[in-house]
Amino acid sequence: MADLEKTGKGVVVGTAAASVLAGVAGLSALFYASVIERNWFTLREESLDVLPPGQRPRRILHISDIHMTPAQGAKSKWLRELADLKPDLVVNTGDNLGHKQGLEPLLESLEPLLQFPGVFVPGSNDYYAPKFKNPAGYLFRTSGSRNRSPKSLPTEDMHQAFGRAGWVNLANRRQSVVLDRMRIDFSGVDDPHLGRDQYVGFPNGSVSQQGAPNVRIGVTHAPYQRVLDNFTNGDAHLILAGHTHGGQLRIPGYGALVSNSDLPTWRARGLTRWSNGPKSSWLNVSAGIGTSRFAPVRFACRPEAVLITVNPTSERGAPEGGK
Template structure:
């Protein structure tokens, strides 16, 4: 018996239905499951001066807190059990005007540790609903409509009162575990507010003392990474990309939302510029915009970097 047109139409309908069901299931997984599968990525780097003790850096980025995100808050609080020597926060902490209280409650245990921070655009301004396909045309923009300001000043004040250093277009040195760490940070490059002022100069013999130079930015635009590396950075930390947020298994990120190559959108890589080779850690981030609450093949993360002697 041959196949009839009715059979063909029925088969096509079943295939279409299965495809649609798979799409719905994938979207449900990305929205309800994977975006809450918080994890810790661990990395080790032998970049400290000889004889230095190990240094544990907890890198947080893109928390994008929204009220009533209990699972995220509980997980963040639990990171204090890692007992880091230093917390580095690379911005985009908020995603809702009423999220400051929940954010600070979630970070409270970590504020007991030394820390530094730089802001992202979603520290200054609330996110807006955008066409997600525009990300494929290049880095997103804030548009021309008035923006709703977030309580960034109160957030900065609380971070500062806990002793975290504000590196917004600033540089500063701190002593930690017998080592001098020279920081240089920039305001959000995605907003075009970055201004690299160099690393701290110190005394005339500063380069002879054991030290480590760390560049800190929210968005890893190439101009910023080049400036850090030209300035003598030994390590660079950034976020912003969300690791691509929605990735293709076996391929990776489709976009980085900046001019960073997509294969660098998450993880520890080596940035090469003018003969310098500098480790670059880009965090895939912990949250998402509240208008795009999905992750696929790109789980949320914090990063624990253990630095050891060369």
């Protein structure tokens, strides 16, 4: 009987110790995800051969999902330092704001980058302030959010500030930008996650421009398949998107659990090829720089900006992205 009692106590003590260890491990993981990795910013670099032959390489800085709120000094400092890369072009794929008072710190953080040519599209959190939701809902939501709550963010003020700096708003627009005698033809859409997207195609160019060196880039916040298919059908060489946060919580060796869209989870971060019938384009999905202030965690998914060096092809022929 004494042995049984002793064994029983040992089981209880062992179970309690295991529970304590599990609790400590859980708290350690939460601390890491919410304090360390969330602010462990990184630069991912990619290289693509998509320019016409004879062109010099260009450096495109892709930023996304800043979700700026007041008092984010580490993020602000890192954003300002990105200007040291001296990109030829900045592409901002939306969700810049995370708080109704986030505009001033956002513009202060981006001020050095606003000195470079740039284009942008809005995301849902450029229109609507985030609000607290059951975090578990994120793991199962794949369709677009149709939030129709009052607009509570300074969207127009942000767009005007970007415009004064020379950045081009590509929301449901097409626009050509000339960089050192090479034309970049952009096609952009407003946020697909809110159902605001309208594909308008790529610029046609004038008759005299038809043979001019050019490259086609599609720009969207949320990488929904309908949008990617439209850009690819338009012979995009490259498509740039954000929104997914790379899954935000990833399982090492497996990857993202969700993409917060109809994009396959294995494409939630990184550079891949997107195909639609016989055509294909390069697709770069940024894991983003910030998070919602109501879910300030990242695990196995560091916040990132992406520097893409686009190089000339040895032979123009069929483009790397496009046909």
